Amino acid sequence: MRFGGLTAIAGVSFQAHPNQITAIIGPNGAGKTTLFNCLTGFYRPSAGRITLNGLPLERLADHQIARQARIARTFQNIRLFPMMTVLENLMVARHAPLMKASLFSVAGLLGLKRYRDAEADAIEVARRWLDRFDLTAFADTEAGALPHGKQRHLEIARALCTDPVLLCLDEPAAGLNPRETAELTERLADLRRTDDIAMLLIEHDMSVVMGVSDHIVVLDHGRKIAEGSPFEIKRDPAVIRAYLGETDDEALPPDVAGDVAC
Amino acid sequence: MLARLKSALLAGLAAALLGLPLLGFRLTDSATGLSLALRPWWVAAAFGVVMAGRFVMDGLRLPDIQFQAPHDIRRQAGLGLTLFAALLPLLPFAGRNVVDMATMVLIYVMLGWGLNIVVGLAGLLDLGFVAFYAVGAYSYALFAQYFHLSFWICLPLAGMLAALFGLVLGFPVLRLRGDYLAIVTLGFGEMIRQVLLNWQSLTGGPRGLSGIPRPTLFGVTFTPEARVIFLYYVILGLALMVNLLALRLRRLPIGRAWEALREDEIACRSLGLNPTLLKLSAFATGAMCAGLAGSFFATRQGFISPESFTFMESAVILAIVVLGGMGSQIGIVLAAVLLVGLPEWFREFQQYRMLAFGIVMVLIMLWRPSGLLSARAPSIRLGPAP
Secondary structure, eight states, X not given: OEETTEEOOOSOOOOOOTTOEEEEEOSXXXXXXXXXXXXXTSSOOSSSOOEETTEEOTTSOHHHIIXXXXXXXXXXXXXXXXXXXXXXXXXXXXXXXXXXXTTTTHHHHHTOXXXXXXXXXXXXXXXXXXXXXXXXXXXXXXXXXXXXXXXXXXXXHHHHHTOOSEEEEESTTTTOOHHHHHHHHHHHXXXXXXXXXXXXXXXXXXXXXXXXXXXXXXXXXXEEEEEEOHHHHHHOHHXXXXXXXXXXXXXXXXXXXXXXXX | OHHHHHHHHHHHHHHHHHHHXXXXXXXXXXXXXEXXXXXXXXXXXXXXXXXXXXXXXXXXXXXXXXXXXXXXXXXXXXXXXXXXXXXXXXXXXXXXXXXXXXXXXXXXXXHHHHHHIIIIISOOOOSOTHHXXXXXXXXXXXXXXXXXXXXXXXXXXXHHHHHHHHHHHHXXXXXXXXXXXXXXXXXXXXXXXXXXXXXXHHHOGGGOEEOOOOOOBTTBOOOHHHHHHXXXXXXXXXXXXHHHHHHHHHHSHHXXXXXXXXXXXXXXXXXXXXXXXXXXXXXXXXXXXXXXXXXXXXXXXXXXXXXXXXXXXXXXXXXXXXXXXXXXXXXXXXXXXXXXXXXXXXXXXXXXXXXXXXXXXHHHHHHOTTOSSOOOOOSSOSSOOO
């Protein structure tokens, strides 16, 4: 991906697996969000290919990627539908199956049973995710009125409501207090255990990254500089150099490198 | 106190500045020709009145009454209004003028409900809505003139044609948002009017089209007195149909998707919603409503010309939607009654009519800056309604 003369990411390849969390870390401007934007079709790569299970993504528009490749994402700055209620936010995520069931609104306008059944199904799916994220009590409140931490959870629940195979989380812990962060980490670990979803996680909070990820990819200046388990990454000299600059590697214990990196 | 004085002084100065050219000079006709007379006292009076007014107003806390009416009360109010509208021609005070006036108000209610789908739900600011109204009106007039089709056949045709024009407008403006969208739709409205003005061989140009056939009911024709009442019921039926359509669409996935599009387009795309289809469908649905209203307008007037489809009309319809509180069906009825009805009531004020009208508008915007009724009811609930 190039912006004018600047190559934002190049030659990054890695694998993500169901029931695993792959974290993508790197200093500011390393190209993490750009990578997400390419994956989810918000940017079209200037060259190269992106495939998911053999499906070429680089030719699809963003909304086609969400529907056909079943990639869902959240955003660094939360993007909810603030005036709509929590339940409505989730119902929008069930748009495609509902639209089909309502025969592009015709059956819905006539109030046919076929549509009413589909609507009940969609509510059931939404309710399941609301329960998982402890949001059921807020189902009928405006999304914009929720506290920040709950909004983060709602955004993830909404993305999950589209029934994705790949979920891309862009800094889900940004702006959360330590208690909320711990809660989020627990939720992510829970998702990894029970749902067959591959997850990509961009995060600066190393406690989250080290706590839940199975695999870490480190980017710097648009290139992959390291890849491996959290344990390996903590000790990787190239990673420490990217985060702290050219310093004396010996002088810094590896654990500090992990904690300072924000 | 000092801040109050300061704000009053500023308001007074603004009034004096505005008043200087408007009130400060007067042309007098004297034997030697026209001459300018200064009227400093008038300007001073404007300064004093506005300053005092501002001072008093800052002191008064305007009561901010929230019409957070529960759902069933709203429903009852809606049913009550519908019943009143249905019985209106039978009421003792309802003479021909009242029913005629009510018909005019209902046309604007219908237009407001149509535009509300585009502006209130989908959040696409449309300043050229009158174009679709014109398409509806001219398509009925032309179909009737050239193919001798009856009103009831032309009505759906006009709706479809207007919807088609909605799509035509939709395509070029897909990438635009907010102010830029408003400017292009404004231009589109003017374009349609210019075509109507200049395509003389088809539309008669500025002379317009006359002798548009009146509607019949299964072949029954009406005397002029009965026709007023018949037309009233036709527009009442049409308006209620549009209302029902809007209310139902809002509870369907398409309606929720429109609202989501208004709230955040990027989030919509990340959830697999196709913004192109959503925008086009919103434009087409709104335009269809305007087309139906337009063809009714043509048959009621019996004569149409481009004069009736100026930007002013678009502005009035948009004002109805905004004043009513975006997204509120009953609010739009109230706003239409105010905006179309008030200028008629104020006829007694003669040349001060528009002044009185303006004062009422300013007062409403001071009192309820987000529209008369603006509370949004969720389209779907998990728990029981409060």
